[in-house]
Amino acid sequence: MERASSSNDAFGLLGLPAQFDLDPAVIEQAFFDKSKELHPDRFASSPAAERVAALSRSRALNDAYQVLKKPVPRAEYLLERAGVKIGDNEQLEPGFLEDVLEMREELAEARVAKRISHIGELRTEMAARRKNIVDELPQLFQANSFELIKQRLILLRYIDRYLEECDAALDEDS
Amino acid sequence: MLMQISEPGESQVKEACKPRVVGIDLGTTNSLVAHVEDGGPFVIGDDPIVPSVVWYAPSGGTLVGRKAQQMAVEEPGRTLASVKRLIGRGIKDLDSVRAMLPYELVGDERAVRVKVGGRELSPVEVSAEILKELKTRAEQQLGGAIEGAVITVPAYFDDAQRQATRDAGRLAGLEVMRLMAEPTAAAVAYGLDRGSKGVYAVFDLGGGTFDISILKLVEGVFEVKATGGDSALGGDDLDRSIAQERFAADMTSGDRHRIGKAVARARTLKEQLTSIELVDGQVDGMSRDDLRRIAQPLLDKCAKACRRVLKDAELAKEDLDGVILVGGSTRSPVVRDFVRVLFGREPLSDLDPDQVVALGAAVQADVLAGGKQEVVLLDVVPLSLGVEMMGGVVEKLIHRNTTIPCGATETFTTYADNQTGFDIHVLQGERETADACRSLARFTLRGIPPMIAGLARLEVTFLIDADGLLKVMAKELTTGKESSIEVKPSYGLSDEEVERMLLESFEYAEEDLAKRNLAVERVEAERILAATRQAFVVDAALLTDDVRTAGEQAMTALETAMKGDDYVAIRHAVEALDVATKPFAQLRMNRAIEAGFRGKTLEEAEATVSHAHGLDAAHSEAVRRADAREGGG
Numbered sequence: 168m169e170r171a172s173s174s175n176d177a178f179g180l181l182g183l184p185a186q187f188d189l190d191p192a193v194i195e196q197a198f199f200d201k202s203k204e205l206h207p208d209r210f211a212s213s214p215a216a217e218r219v220a221a222l223s224r225s226r227a228l229n230d231a232y233q234v235l236k237k238p239v240p241r242a243e244y245l246l247e248r249a250g251v252k253i254g255d256n257e258q259l260e261p262g263f264l265e266d267v268l269e270m271r272e273e274l275a276e277a278r279v280a281k282r283i284s285h286i287g288e289l290r291t292e293m294a295a296r297r298k299n300i301v302d303e304l305p306q307l308f309q310a311n312s313f314e315l316i317k318q319r320l321i322l323l324r325y326i327d328r329y330l331e332e333c334d335a336a337l338d339e340d341s
Numbered sequence: 342m343l344m345q346i347s348e349p350g351e352s353q354v355k356e357a358c359k360p361r362v363v364g365i366d367l368g369t370t371n372s373l374v375a376h377v378e379d380g381g382p383f384v385i386g387d388d389p390i391v392p393s394v395v396w397y398a399p400s401g402g403t404l405v406g407r408k409a410q411q412m413a414v415e416e417p418g419r420t421l422a423s424v425k426r427l428i429g430r431g432i433k434d435l436d437s438v439r440a441m442l443p444y445e446l447v448g449d450e451r452a453v454r455v456k457v458g459g460r461e462l463s464p465v466e467v468s469a470e471i472l473k474e475l476k477t478r479a480e481q482q483l484g485g486a487i488e489g490a491v492i493t494v495p496a497y498f499d500d501a502q503r504q505a506t507r508d509a510g511r512l513a514g515l516e517v518m519r520l521m522a523e524p525t526a527a528a529v530a531y532g533l534d535r536g537s538k539g540v541y542a543v544f545d546l547g548g549g550t551f552d553i554s555i556l557k558l559v560e561g562v563f564e565v566k567a568t569g570g571d572s573a574l575g576g577d578d579l580d581r582s583i584a585q586e587r588f589a590a591d592m593t594s595g596d597r598h599r600i601g602k603a604v605a606r607a608r609t610l611k612e613q614l615t616s617i618e619l620v621d622g623q624v625d626g627m628s629r630d631d632l633r634r635i636a637q638p639l640l641d642k643c644a645k646a647c648r649r650v651l652k653d654a655e656l657a658k659e660d661l662d663g664v665i666l667v668g669g670s671t672r673s674p675v676v677r678d679f680v681r682v683l684f685g686r687e688p689l690s691d692l693d694p695d696q697v698v699a700l701g702a703a704v705q706a707d708v709l710a711g712g713k714q715e716v717v718l719l720d721v722v723p724l725s726l727g728v729e730m731m732g733g734v735v736e737k738l739i740h741r742n743t744t745i746p747c748g749a750t751e752t753f754t755t756y757a758d759n760q761t762g763f764d765i766h767v768l769q770g771e772r773e774t775a776d777a778c779r780s781l782a783r784f785t786l787r788g789i790p791p792m793i794a795g796l797a798r799l800e801v802t803f804l805i806d807a808d809g810l811l812k813v814m815a816k817e818l819t820t821g822k823e824s825s826i827e828v829k830p831s832y833g834l835s836d837e838e839v840e841r842m843l844l845e846s847f848e849y850a851e852e853d854l855a856k857r858n859l860a861v862e863r864v865e866a867e868r869i870l871a872a873t874r875q876a877f878v879v880d881a882a883l884l885t886d887d888v889r890t891a892g893e894q895a896m897t898a899l900e901t902a903m904k905g906d907d908y909v910a911i912r913h914a915v916e917a918l919d920v921a922t923k924p925f926a927q928l929r930m931n932r933a934i935e936a937g938f939r940g941k942t943l944e945e946a947e948a949t950v951s952h953a954h955g956l957d958a959a960h961s962e963a964v965r966r967a968d969a970r971e972g973g974g
């Protein structure tokens with residue numbers, strides 16, 4: 168994979184190497200340092216053209232940070248950079264799909280029955296699965312296994328959707 | 342200790358030609374204005390708290406602040422309070438509070454208006470009156486025109502509420518340099534004053550809004566990690582809850598006057614329970630535990646928002662280095678105890694929770710005017726932004742807690758053959774369906790050549806600026822047809838309305854000082870006439886014939902003076918009325934004080950004293966103001 172990053176991609180804007188494995192503290196520090204340089208407040212008394220330019224530079228920086236700060240969007244971004252697209256109607260591997268469908272059913276039942284503690288358990292279980300998958304990503308990126316990464320990211324979309332539903336169900340209660 | 346960005350020499354040069362700017366906390370209950378000088382921020386005025394209350398005189402003039410508050414007792418129908426709860430809202434958003442407001446609401450789903458003495462006013466116009474008063478105060482104290490202002494808004498205000506606040510600033514003749522989130526402003530004041538570093542939660546419970554923000558304060562940068570809250574939850578709601586329980590008959594009477602009084606009594610009770618555990622009394626008695634119980638449903642809502650914001654920030658409460666209290670409602674021990682238990686630590690309140698927001702806004706105004714910048718502020722969008730898709734589902738383009746300024750682009754396509762227009766419905770909120778989110782704007786991109794479904798490519802771009810305000814652009818890629826909209830007119834005023842009002846206010850601003858003074862004196866005179874007439878009726882028994890005759894003559898003289906255009910003559914007539922009614926005002930005062938010792942409830946006695954005092958104080962204040970002006974000019 169290409170390690171160098173041009174100035175108009177997210178890694179380049181933050182002055183970071185284009186790789187998945189990045190320490191969150193390093194990403195944050197890079198963002199803070201660049202923000203001190205580029206934030207529109209620093210150009211508040213500059214001529215109008217400069218202010219407009221500062222605004223769009225700062226916007227690009229913030230958008231880049233949004234993409235890179237969390238592992239999953241960062242992985243999706245790296246995948247896209249490598250020319251691998253995730254479509255809207257991607258299918259899960261059959262084994263995973265069955266699993267997810269089963270857990271969804273269980274959640275729906277718990278939701279109807281208002282078994283709140285059970286929803287909490289389901290959420291914890293799914294969050295643990297999510298963590299395992301995310302923890303695997305650095306290795307997969309090391310090996311440039313883009314097709315496998317793609318499968319994981321599709322699964323993560325399902326999982327995140329599931330976690331959102333758990334949260335909504337827990338929210339209804341409190 | 343903090344990073345200094347500008348060179349010392351450079352900052353001195355800038356200091357000399359820096360425009361005169363202020364920070365304004367436009368609150369639901371109270372407003373303040375602050376300014377930075379010699380490196381430090383300070384609030385303006387001996388009594389810096391200006392109640393966010395506006396009284397509309399029959400002539401169309403206004404009084405703002407404490408004087409307007411006094412008028413609320415006599416003329417509730419002409420006195421507007423808590424309009425911040427209405428700004429940027431449609432009438433449907435207000436269904437729950439509508440019946441309990443002391444004034445009547447009109448308008449439509451898009452923009453609410455308030456009925457005052459036969460006029461219909463936008464909350465934007467009313468807020469502009471408060472801002473004008475703050476501007477005038479600042480100009481008097483700082484000795485010159487105010488060239489810019491940072492106005493604070495609740496972090497959880499949506500786009501419509503922010504736009505409307507900005508319009509109010511423009512309408513008041515202010516150059517709005519920035520809209521700033523209230524908890525962020527508080528963090529700036531705290532961080533700079535105390536040199537705080539680490540991760541802090543700012544718990545900001547005001548009169549009508551609740552914000553909870555989590556900020557990381559490091560060398561040179563204050564970053565909002567996540568924000569949440571409820572833009573219709575505050576001390577006002579607690580007052581109403583108390584009133585509904587204690588004065589149920591008043592609250593369901595449908596009589597706005599009675600409701601207003603019941604809510605005011607409830608507020609007094611609540612405030613008394615800040616310093617004492619128990620208020621004695623058959624009807625008005627209440628303990629702090631009663632208050633705790635009544636407040637519980639509101640505090641539960643706060644707790645829920647706090648839990649969500651911690652989750653959004655991916656933090657546990659143990660990760661926090663401190664919890665900062667902001668807003669008048671956090672003075673209550675009931676709220677403090679709640680925060681202590683919720684976060685498991687003693688909250689910080691060593692800076693005045695009423696002033697801290699204005700102070701932080703002043704610091705930011707100074708930075709934007711070219712002052713020394715010690716920290717860069719990174720704030721966020723409080724609520725997700727998106728567009729409506731087929732079937733009423735919302736597709737989010739920008740997620741909540743994204744650092745501003747920011748942007749996002751998404752491509753959509755047609756769902757029907759030969760579709761020649763795209764309807765774009767812009768929404769804000771976290772819910773998945775369009776009808777559960779706040780509708781910000783609708784617009785149509787027309788003139789697309791007929792194509793089969795799915796072939797056209799519509800590129801929608803959302804841009805959010807440093808004020809957190811949204812602009813939406815749409816472009817059909819196969820034809821290059823473009824359309825853009827600043828998401829503006831929906832809930833505030835239309836552009837034309839703002840332009841018209843601005844023109845009017847510029848005309849007003851260009852009038853000479855004498856005309857302006859004339860307007861001020863006339864309003865003041867009107868108020869004093871109304872108050873005196875009412876006192877003459879209510880306390881006729883205390884009037885001697887001599888005083889009555891002298892008072893009536895003085896009132897006639899004042900009315901005559903008001904018809905003329907000599908403001909000095911009006912002022913003198915007001916002073917003469919003051920002298921003529923002095924013995925009467927003195928009697929009223931004495932009686933009120935006596936009543937206090939004759940077994941009336943404390944609250945009744947206080948109300949009577951402040952009422953009697955109101956008449957007298959209004960007079961002496963008018964005289965004092967007049968003296969000050971003559972001395973100064």
